[in-house]
Amino acid sequence: MYLRSGFIVVIVGITLTSMSTLIVLLRYFCRYFRMGSVGVTDHLMFVALLLTWGTTTINYFQDITSSKFRPSQFRFPEKRPMIEAALRGTLITWYLYRIMYGIALCFCKLSILYFYRAIASHATFRRMVNYTICFVCLYTFASTIASIFQCENPADSWSTTAFLSQFDGVKGRTKPPKCYDPTRLYLFSACISLFTDVVILLLPIPTLLGLRVPMSKRLALIGIFSVGLLAIVASCVRMWVMALWAQSPDKSAQFGADLLLWGQVETNAGIISASIPFLRLLFGRRDKEPDEKRRIVVGPPKQITPNEKDEKATQIETLKFFTQKDGVDHDGGSPAWDPFITVPASLSSGSRGSVLLGTEVAKVHVTV
Known part of the structure; x- marks a missing residue:
C-alpha cells in the first residue's frame, strides 16, 4: 500500500501534537493542583501548543493541495492550467507555515527561558537568561518580517506564474516580481535556532553543578534539564534536510515533505521535553506526616x-x-x-x- 509522504507528515504531526497536548494538560494539572501556582512559563507553552496545532492544520492542507499535482508537471506548459489552483493553495500554505513555525518555536523557547528566570537567584545566571530572551525575540521578529516580505509585494510569494518561471522562464509578466531567494534566510534561521537550542540547554548547567548537594543529586537535576537534547537532535536533522531542500527547485519538491516532518518533530520535541520535568509531581506522595x-x-x-x-x-x-x-x-x-x-x-x-x-x-x- 502506497502512502503519500504528505499524508505521513499529517499522521505524524497529529500524533506528536496530541502527545504534546496531553503532556501540557498534565503540566497544568501538576502546576495548579500540586504546586498551587500557574505562571507565565506555562501560558507561553500553551501558546506554543496552539501554534503547533496551527502548523499541523496547515500541513493537512499542504497535503491536500499538493496531492492534486506532481512536480513533473511543472515543466509542461500545457498541463499548468489544470494544476494552477492546487499549486496556488500549496504556495499559500507554505507561506503561512514559514511564519507560524518560527513563532511556535519562539514561544516554546521563551517558556523554557522564563522558567529559568523564575528559579534564577544568581545575578549572572539571571542576566544571561534575560539576554537570551531578548535575542530569541529579536531574531524571531526579524525572521518573521523577512518571511512576510519575501517579495516587495507579499502576494507575489504565492504567485504561480513567478513560481513556475523558475523551471523554464515562463513568459506572461511584463515585469518579474521583486523577490529575494529565501533559501539563505531559511538556512540562516535554522542555524540560529540550533544555536539558541544549545545555549538554552547549557544555561542552567553551571548553576546546577555549583549546588552544594551530593553529586548524584546534581547529576539527576542535570539529567532532567538535559531532556532538551531531543529537540536539538531533531533540529540538527531538520537543518540537514533543509540543506538538501535548498539545493534547487527540484530538490525542494523532493525534500519538502521531509522538511515538514522534521519540523513537527522539532517543535513537539521541544514542548514535550520542556514539560516532562513538571510531571514528576504526579508521583509525589499524598500522605503527609501528622x-x-x-x-x-x-x-x-x-x-x-x-x-x-x-x-x-x-x-x-x-x-x-x-x-x-x-x-x-x-x-x-x-x-x-x-x-x-x-x-x-x-x-x-x-x-x-x-x-x-x-x-x-x-x-x-x-x-x-
Missing part, C-alpha cells in the same frame, strides 16, 4: 556570613521547584519525588534559620 509527630526546637539564630547566605539562597531557590508538592515546601519531610530528588540535610535546617524539623514527639522547647 503534626503531632513533629518536634520544633527554637534556639538562638546561627550566625552566617553574607557569602554563605547568598549561596544558600541560590540553592533553595533552584531546588524549590523540585521539592514542592501541593504548594508546600517539603524540606525535612517526604520529598516531592523521593528518592530521586531529595533535599540535603544542610537545606533542611538552613532554609528556615534556626527551626529544626524532627519526627519524635509533639513538644515545643524554647531555649533562651
